[in-house]
Amino acid sequence: MVEKLSYKSNGLGKYFSNRFEEIRLEDSGLMLISTHQKQTALDWKDVSSVGKHHPGIIFDKVVFESAGKTISVGWLSKASALSLATLFTEKYYTYHSLSAAKTLTKISNHLQKTGYLRSSHCMAISDFISKALVEIHIPSDEVHLPGAIKEVFSQLKRWAELDPSLVEEMRARYVFEQKQNYQTLFDSIESNPLTERQREACIIDDDNNLVLAGAGTGKTSTMVGRVAYLLESKQALGQEVLMLAFGKKAAIEMRDRITDKLGTTSVSAWTFHVLGQMVISTVEGEKPSISPLASDEKLLNNHVDQWFSGLLEIPKYKEITLKYFENYLFPEANPFEFKTQGEYFEYIRANEIRTLKGEEVKSFEACLIANWLFAMGIEYQYKPYYSESNTRTPDFKQYQPDFYLTEFGIYIEHLGIDRDGSTAPYIDREGYHAGIEWKRQLHSEHSTRLIETYHYEQREGCLLSNLESKLASEGVQFEPLPADSVLHTLREFGAITKFSVLLSSLVKRYRANCYASGELDRLADHLESTGQLKAAMDLLRPVIERYEAFLTANDEIDFEDMIAKAIGYIENGSFTSPWSYILVDEFQDISAPRARLVKALRDSGKNTSVFCVGDDWQAIYRFAGSDVGLTTGFASVFGPTQTTSLDKTFRFNNSINDVASQFVMQNPSQMKKHITTHTVVQESAVSLVMKPISNNEVFKHTVEILQKIAGMAKQGASVYLLARYHFRLLESNELAQLKRSVPALKIEQHSFHASKGKEADYVVILGLDNTKNGFPSRKLTDPLLDVLLPIAEPYPDAEERRLFYVAMTRARHRCYLLTDMNRTSDFVKELLEDNYAIELNEFDTDASQLTAPEHECPSCITGTLVKRKGQYGSFLACTNYPLCNHNESTCPQCSGGMTTSGRFSVCLNDACGGWIPLCPQCEGVMKSREGRYGKFWACSNYRSEGPSCDHKEQDITYR
Known part of the structure; x- marks a missing residue:
């Protein structure tokens, strides 16, 4: 029965201008009756607002909107008006609640078909509701309605606003149900049941999914489980799944695991290059031929060398090449911008700054001067006596x-x-100027001609032009060397061949970046080193042109073409992806073009899900174009993302985990993860072995460590010897001898990079020193190559820090860090200074190792004072020699190291008690002398000429 409610106005209404004297409320709408008994029917859908009560002095009225008109029912008593407004509101929203309920039913039916609630589903629902809300009016929270009606609108409102708690609630319910439904699958798909987080990662199916897999947390098992779940749950057919890996070996391993575990060969498990080749073949109708230059690095280098040599026969190209070698061969650095002299020395050493004649120099500016003198035909000696x-x-x-x-x-x-006469921050200004005056006076006394050049001239861009003027005024005649003579000298010192190899690397890197037209030039405009980059591009472009012409002439492509052409065909619609599920292994190693390829595949099909597994803590391939920012900033690249962390490792114990995780997370850009371990130990499993290392002592100490391991390990336990560079490992004959010395162990050695993906029972890390080829590495990427790589991270040694994490986490049971504390790695210093939970006393340690941290060179700061022997006995010299000439005396009694105590240097060995007095005026060493009046003490900084300290004392006693 249809409910009808009627409200009449006061009888006086018919004598006034009010249009309606009665309103009837029905389930379907309103009936308005005028004073002349004319009836107007309105459906609730035509009413655009609820009736609002408007109090009057004597009578009240109710006003509402319909079809753009304001309708008023007046001359009502207050009680009637209030009742009418209340029931009007209830009837109005009851009608709209029916439409709201139908909308919710459609959403529910849609969700039953979609499975996991993806972000794209949410957006589709949001769009659907937005259109529905054009017709459906939702009440505000202040409106009082029956509970059932209120709940309908509440649910619709939550969907309209995409309430995060509602979305997460539905996703969590789905994951919970799926874990129960497929428990047997997850229990049995691998040799060990999948962990809860692995199961969640397999089920969660947003448009973009990132699985952060720490070392040893079972990423491959998760990928296999993911494919098994998709096929078992009938969400995908095998041919709708694509698995991508970076290397052929990894792709084969994935394919074999899927075949073995699932018994299907319909799932595609490819490398990115195979994918690119398949896309090209599909579009072009034939399989492209791969150039041998793509896989044979030596062959490519030979061709580039030939092209470069041919270009050097062209006068203009020869000219810009020589100009480049004279001005841009090394990255310029301002010595005033370094904090310590040692840091500047590291720059000189890391860039191997040498003159065109092959001389090692102490500064970039000295290199510029030497090269200019050489090019101008002026014979010179560098640093002569x-x-x-x-x-x-x-x-x-x-x-x-x-x-x-x-x-x-x-x-x-x-x-x-x-x-202003100021020096670099680490140089004593007063002492430096005293030295300048001493040199000027010396030349003046001996009537030798001295020309001075200044750092500020280089900063002002006039160093060489001013030098030319100064020399000309001294009668120097210039005979610039012919270009061919300069080239001949450059070839003699191997500079041409070395630059040719660099050009080869630049060709590969340039093409691998898949630059759009003009993109590199736009990049150069935003770089400080634009002069060098633009000059280098003038040399590189003709080589690239010859390389590309070679490919075209032979109807071949390279690996970079595979990626670039595939991206182009997918983005322009020539190829449509047949895959609904794309899984990417080792995602932290991805480059920008490969990420673009994955996105293009995702966007070319409908409802495609991307599932990427990686570990930003193990991103160590920037030199190959990998960009860790694509992992740490995944959502900003791919869009709304569900991130799952695999938080339990089955490889190493809690001690190794605590040290390695704490160390890598010092970089705030690394994604925060809390890794738990299957194996828990009570004592530290990272041991620092401090031993003096020189000549063949690395082998000796390694034998000692392995014999210790053999004494506690099971027969056949595996041991890895690891170092930053392969040449820092043992020689082949030493490795063979080592294996004979400890036959109970299985010993291998790898570089840090080569060890990734592997594991051993024990790990011994070598090469932990602060040399250029030590660790962290101080070898700098060529600035030209660096421009073509992903932007370097601002955090110091960010990738080297991740390499240390990779090296330590190869060990299952114990990790040994072998180092000489006299030249130890900055990373080892950090472990000690920040009190990491590492073992320090597993091996006997020489006293000199324990006091080595006190031996920081006071001159360059980054060097360490180590004992050396000279013609006058032992002394302490800086490890940065010959760049840093600082040296100190050793203990006169035991030749050990010394430390300062007041005005004395005292032996670090308390049992010795040796001491040397220091000058109270200049802090130089006081030395015992014999004079005409007997023995006395004199400052060692005394000079017969020039800057000097003449302090003397008759007798000095210590304590």
């Missing part, structure tokens, strides 16, 4: 000016001062 006067003393060697022009008898000193 000053032959006009003997300036040697017991404590100072012979004076060495920067340059000597042999044909003209002119000395050149390049002075590291700015316009």
